[in-house]
Amino acid sequence: MSLPVLVALVVFGIALSVAAVHxxxxxxxxxxxxADQALSRFAEDFPDEAVTAIRLTKDGxxxxxxxxQARTGIVHSVGDCFLTRIVxxxxxxxxxVDDGGAITLKLADFTWKGGRFAFAxxxxxxxxxxxxxxxxxxxxxxxA
Numbered sequence: 001m002s003l004p005v006l007v008a009l010v011v012f013g014i015a016l017s018v019a020a021v022h023x024x025x026x027x028x029x030x031x032x033x034x035a036d037q038a039l040s041r042f043a044e045d046f047p048d049e050a051v052t053a054i055r056l057t058k059d060g061x062x063x064x065x066x067x068x069q070a071r072t073g074i075v076h077s078v079g080d081c082f083l084t085r086i087v088x089x090x091x092x093x094x095x096x097v098d099d100g101g102a103i104t105l106k107l108a109d110f111t112w113k114g115g116r117f118a119f120a121x122x123x124x125x126x127x128x129x130x131x132x133x134x135x136x137x138x139x140x141x142x143x144a
Contacts, residue, residue, distance in 0.1 A: 030077040031060040038063030038075045045084040049073060055128050058101075058118045064128045072131050076112075083112060089133030101125045105132070 032038045035054040042051065042065055051073065053066035065073035067086065074085045087107065094106040101122040105114035119125045 028080050029061065030080045030082060032056060032063055032075065032077070032082075033060075035063070038065065041075050041082050042073050042084055046073065046086065049086070053131075055119065055124050058120055062117050064117075064131070066131050070133055072128070076115075085109070085112065087132065092132060095129055095132060097122070097125050097129050103129050 032041075035056065038054055038056065039051055042049070042063075049067055051065045051067060054063055056063045061077040063075045065075070067073050070088065072087050074083075074087060076083050076085075085107075091107050091109060092105065093108050094104070096104045098104070099122070100118065101120065101124065102116055102118040103125045104116045107114040117125075117128075119128070
């Protein structure tokens with residue numbers, strides 16, 4: 001078989017594989033339909049945890065769940081699946097709330113570093129940040 005024919009077959013095979021993954025839903029991003037789905041997904045991994053509050057991000061990709069003992073549960077979409085974490089103040093490297101109602105969270109966990117999470121309004125972002133343990137909304141308002 002000549003080299004040009006072999007190259008053409010390889011390129012066609014790769015393109016066909018990528019198209020098959022895309023059209024079968026492999027590039028779809030999961031979103032949470034609501035608080036009930038977030039609670040259900042979190043309970044699959046942590047069935048013994050008592051959830052006291054649930055706040056979803058604007059895009060529906062992440063939910064922050066208030067837990068007892070100064071901990072926060074997180075359900076976050078990665079591709080078409082969800083990851084779950086329980087975070088304490090000791091797990092947080094950096095936390096910031098911006099004026100647009102978003103928090104930037106950096107974690108010490110090497111498997112998931114956190115990210116930027118936008119909420120419907122700033123008060124939701126401040127509530128989540130305060131629950132994470134390293135943010136005082138009253139100090140932020142004084143600085144503004």
